[in-house]
Amino acid sequence: MAKFQNLFTWAVFMITLLAQAMGKKITIGANGEDNDWDNAHATFYGDMGGSETMQGACGYGDLFQQGYGLETTALSTALFNNGLNCGACFEVMCVDDPQWCIPNSGTIKITATNFCPPNWDPAPDHWCNPPMKHFDLSMAMFTKLAQAKAGIIPIKYRRVSCSKKGGVKFELKGNPFWLAVLVYNVGGAGDVTSVRIRGSKTDWLQMSRNWGQIWQIGSNMVGQSLSFQVTTSNGRTLEFDNVAPGDWQFGQTYGGKNNF
Template sequence: MGIFQCFLAIIVLLPALCTSQDTFTRSRATYYGSQDCYGTPTGACGYGEYGRTVYDGQVAAVARLYRNGTGCGGCYQVRCTYPPHCSSDGVHAVVTDYGEGDRTDFILSSRAYAKLGNSPTSTATLFAYGVVDIEFRRVPCQFSNANLVFKVHENSRYPGYLAIVIQYVAGQNDITAVELWQEDCKQWRGMRRAYGAVWDTSSPPSGSIDMRFQVSGSAGLKWMQATNAIPSNWKTGAVYATAIQLN
C-alpha cells in the first residue's frame, strides 16, 4: 500500500473512531438524603417500594430526562469528572423520580452518589462538594432473572378504576403507550398516562385482561402483547408476572 493510500485510510477511519467514543454528555449531579440511603417510595414515577430499592437503591431524580414520565425506568451510567476522586465506572442508576437541582441532570440517592468516589476519602470529599461535574450516558437496564411485571397501583379501586405500573423494563426501552382489549367492542382501547409511569382507565374490562404496550427502543417502535396479563379478580397492590423479557 502506498503512502497516499495509508494516509487516506487514516482520514476515513478517524471520524468513526471519534464518533464511537463521543457517547457521554457533560452535566452536574447532586444527591438527596434518606434515612437508609435508598430511594423514596413516593417518587414522581409512581413506582412505590420498587422505586426505593431497585438496583440496590441506586436511583435518581431527573428533570429534562423525565420527559413527562416516559423517562421513568431509564438507566444511566453517571461518573464524576474530578480525576483524583472519581471512580472510572461511576454508578448505574435508575430514574424513579422527578427533581430539579442547581443546573443538574441528576439528583442521586445517597447510595448512588457514594459510588462516584474511588475511595472512602474521595467519597467524603464529593459529599462535601454537594454538587459535582459529571458525564452521563443512557445504558441498558439489566435485571437478573426478572420478567416484565404489571403492578396494580395502590390508587386502583376494583372493579371501576384500574391503574398499573410496568416494572423491570430491561434494555434501553421506553413504554410509550398501553392498551387493553375490549372484548365487547372487539378493539384495543388506550390507557391514559396518569403521571410518571402510572397508566390508568376509569372503565377497565370485566374478566381477565389482555394488554399490549408500545415499546420505543433501539429497534424502533414495536407492540408487545400479554394475554391474561391481569386476572378478573385483580387486587390493589398485587403484582402479576409475565413471560416477557425485554432486552
C-alpha cells in the same frame, strides 16, 4: 427579506430553548443505548439507607420491593420529560474534579425513578432548574463516584439499556369504574410510551398516561382476565397475554413472562 429571516431564526432559537426547558426527549437506538456521552452535574438526596428515595414522581413506590433498590436517580426538568423518561437507565461517571472524584471509580448504572423539581428562588446553585441537566442520585450511588462532602460533582452520562430480572410487572389500582396500572421492571429502553389493555370481553383499548409510569382507563375491567401491549421509547412492543386472571384484585401485582 433579511429582516424576516433574522426574525425567523430568532424564533426557532427561542422555541428550541423553550423545548429544552420543558423537558428533553432523549433519543436512543433500537437496543436502548446511546453511545454519545453528555455533560451534566450530580448531587445526592437521602441517606445511605435510601429511605428518602422511596415513592417519588414516577409512581414506583417501594423501590426495594420492586427491584430498583438504591441504583436510582431523580432527573432535572431538562431530562425528566414530564415523566416519560421514568424507567430509563443511564451510565454515569465523575469527571474533571480530582479533589472529589474517587480515583478509578469507573461508572455506575442507574434507573430514573423520581423528579428533581426546580427552585425559582433567586440563587446561583439551583441545579435542577431548566435548562440544566442534573442527576440527583441516591447517596449510595453518589458515594461510589465521589466523596459525600463534595456535595455536587461534574459528570458525563449516557443512556444505556436496562437489564431487569424477570418479566415486566403490572400493579393494578383504582376501582370498578376506573383502572390504573403501574408498569415497572421494564428492560431494554426502560421508559414506556404506550400501554394498551384487552379484557377477555373487550378488544384492545388504549390507556392514557396518568403520571410517571401509571396508565389508566375509564372502563370496568373487573371479572375479566387482562392482557397488555407495552411499547417503549425505542419503538419496541411486547404483548403480555392473560397476565391477570379473571379474579384479579386491586392492589395486586401480576408479572409477565417476558421482558424487553
